[in-house]
Amino acid sequence: MTSAATRRAGETPAARQKRVWDKSAPSYDKQIAFFEKIQFGGGREWLGERAHGRVLEVAIGTGRNLPHYPADAAVTGIELSPAMLAIARQRAADLGREVDLQEGDAEHLPFGDASFDTVVCALSLCTIPDPATAIGEMKRVLVPGGRLLLLDHIGSTWPPVYAAQWFLERITIRAAGEHFTRRQLPLVQAAGFQVAETERLKAGTVERIHAVKPASPTAARRPDTAS
Numbered sequence: 734m735t736s737a738a739t740r741r742a743g744e745t746p747a748a749r750q751k752r753v754w755d756k757s758a759p760s761y762d763k764q765i766a767f768f769e770k771i772q773f774g775g776g777r778e779w780l781g782e783r784a785h786g787r788v789l790e791v792a793i794g795t796g797r798n799l800p801h802y803p804a805d806a807a808v809t810g811i812e813l814s815p816a817m818l819a820i821a822r823q824r825a826a827d828l829g830r831e832v833d834l835q836e837g838d839a840e841h842l843p844f845g846d847a848s849f850d851t852v853v854c855a856l857s858l859c860t861i862p863d864p865a866t867a868i869g870e871m872k873r874v875l876v877p878g879g880r881l882l883l884l885d886h887i888g889s890t891w892p893p894v895y896a897a898q899w900f901l902e903r904i905t906i907r908a909a910g911e912h913f914t915r916r917q918l919p920l921v922q923a924a925g926f927q928v929a930e931t932e933r934l935k936a937g938t939v940e941r942i943h944a945v946k947p948a949s950p951t952a953a954r955r956p957d958t959a960s
């Protein structure tokens with residue numbers, strides 16, 4: 734991201750995200766492949782192993798999770814950036830996989846209530862302008878009992894690392910809307926999901942979450958295990 738990505742006058746947060754990611758699209762795969770090795774290793778497999786049925790991937794980017802979904806899953810992806818989506822389309826074609834890929838905003842999902850068995854979001858709630866609204870939308874489109882699967886980088890449990898992340902995001906939030914100390918778990922709990930599994934890795938900078946939309950709205954409870 735460059736300083737050219739700084740918000741322009743009158744630009745909405747979503748328009749800025751679209752512009753930033755359109756610009757980053759050609760180099761994204763190369764950049765993220767490095768972080769997949771050193772920070773997120775195994776994360777995409779973890780998501781794919783838990784996804785089933787009608788799967789919606791929110792902010793699918795260049796489609797790097799596509800190779801990991803079960804062959805019988807019906808995958809839909811939405812993404813704000815047309816340039817990222819074009820790479821995802823090519824990846825789906827290369828994999829010989831039929832995927833419904835659409836431009837769309839995570840904060841206003843263009844799907845009816847209870848349309849999906851699984852919703853996946855990877856490495857994106859750190860940059861989606863209003864993550865609480867996006868998580869609310871993910872819950873709305875899930876069937877009761879449906880799975881929410883998240884992977885993201887978050888603020889470290891190690892104070893020196895957290896401090897470095899905090900300083901870094903003073904630049905990246907302004908430049909590209911990228912947060913390093915956000916944490917999705919409290920938002921998932923506040924939205925009324927039941928947390929089935931969480932894993933926190935790499936000095937606490939990576940979190941994987943598997944949560945379930947309760948069968949009835951009052952059935953949600955806070956887990957004892959989430960830290």
Ligand SMILES: C[S@@+](CC[C@H](N)C(=O)[O-])C[C@H]1O[C@@H](n2cnc3c(N)ncnc32)[C@H](O)[C@@H]1O
Binds near residue numbers: 812860861
């Ligand atoms: C770091 S990339 C992650 C891409 C992909 N999920 C992955 O795992 O590689 C973040 C993505 O979030 C997308 N994004 C940001 N805000 C969005 C929004 N409001 N709705 C949909 N996509 C959004 C960006 O366009 C970008 O493709």
